Amino acid sequence: MSEKRYVYDPAWEQERERLAGIEALWDPGTQAILSRFVGAGSRVLEAGAGGGSVVSWLASQVGASGHVLAVDIDTRFVEPLASDVVEVRKADLVTGELPVGEYDVVHSRMVLEHIPERADVLRRLAGALRPGGTLVLEDYDWSSFGFEATDEAPQRVTEALLALMAAAGFEREYGRRLPAALAEAGLTDVLGEGRSLIIDGSHPGFAFFSLSLEQLAPAAIEAGLMRAEDADSLRARMASGGERIITPTLVAAIGRCP
Numbered sequence: 001m002s003e004k005r006y007v008y009d010p011a012w013e014q015e016r017e018r019l020a021g022i023e024a025l026w027d028p029g030t031q032a033i034l035s036r037f038v039g040a041g042s043r044v045l046e047a048g049a050g051g052g053s054v055v056s057w058l059a060s061q062v063g064a065s066g067h068v069l070a071v072d073i074d075t076r077f078v079e080p081l082a083s084d085v086v087e088v089r090k091a092d093l094v095t096g097e098l099p100v101g102e103y104d105v106v107h108s109r110m111v112l113e114h115i116p117e118r119a120d121v122l123r124r125l126a127g128a129l130r131p132g133g134t135l136v137l138e139d140y141d142w143s144s145f146g147f148e149a150t151d152e153a154p155q156r157v158t159e160a161l162l163a164l165m166a167a168a169g170f171e172r173e174y175g176r177r178l179p180a181a182l183a184e185a186g187l188t189d190v191l192g193e194g195r196s197l198i199i200d201g202s203h204p205g206f207a208f209f210s211l212s213l214e215q216l217a218p219a220a221i222e223a224g225l226m227r228a229e230d231a232d233s234l235r236a237r238m239a240s241g242g243e244r245i246i247t248p249t250l251v252a253a254i255g256r257c258p
Helices: 015-034 053-062 118-127 153-167 174-184 206-222 228-239
Strands: 043-047 067-072 086-090 103-109 129-141 188-195 249-256
Touching: 015 053, 015 103, 015 129, 015 188, 015 206, 015 249, 043 053, 053 067, 053 103, 103 118, 118 129, 118 174, 129 174, 153 206, 153 228, 174 188, 174 249, 206 228
Parallel strands: 043 067, 043 103, 067 086, 103 129
Antiparallel strands: 129 249, 188 249
């Protein structure tokens, strides 16, 4: 992704913990999808490697005869995974050099939704596939997101954070557009599916939402998008552990390179 416009700070002291929340929420489903296409000897490109959990799992699936290329604008969390099987490459998906026609599977999760040039990046990711290879993209559709509480403060905070991200190029409903985007990019046999959860503070994935609030609220308040009292109220309620969240729907779109 583009370092200049990504709203989250990869250097934030709790960023790895926030990414672990993403992994707890979505890794099981991601692995279930990718296991349809990845096996011993596969060559896989992971675009936006994040905390590295998917990279580590992919390496275990492709084995010694396979190859995993992990690409990210900030590779600090995946560099320890570099090996004879895993290659780590620091690159901007918008402007950096990407392979062409080399990979059996290309996967990216919660990356393109943040990139204004997402259509161009999608075509570049599709271009990294060998003929017959598979592109798997996963991004959020936030239309299902909500708090179990019925008062308006949580919704005001949510809208403020989404507006802050939108100003940096984020598309809140991009997930629902993924199947059409893959078809428009020339991929065939396009499929789509979505998954959503209802969680409270006992779920390890809850940290993604609480820490996203912690990181972004100051900027939203400074921009005049959020009231400090709303942020403080929601922060206290989430810290109590009793607040339930209906997550966004993570949409997975799958297409084949002709």
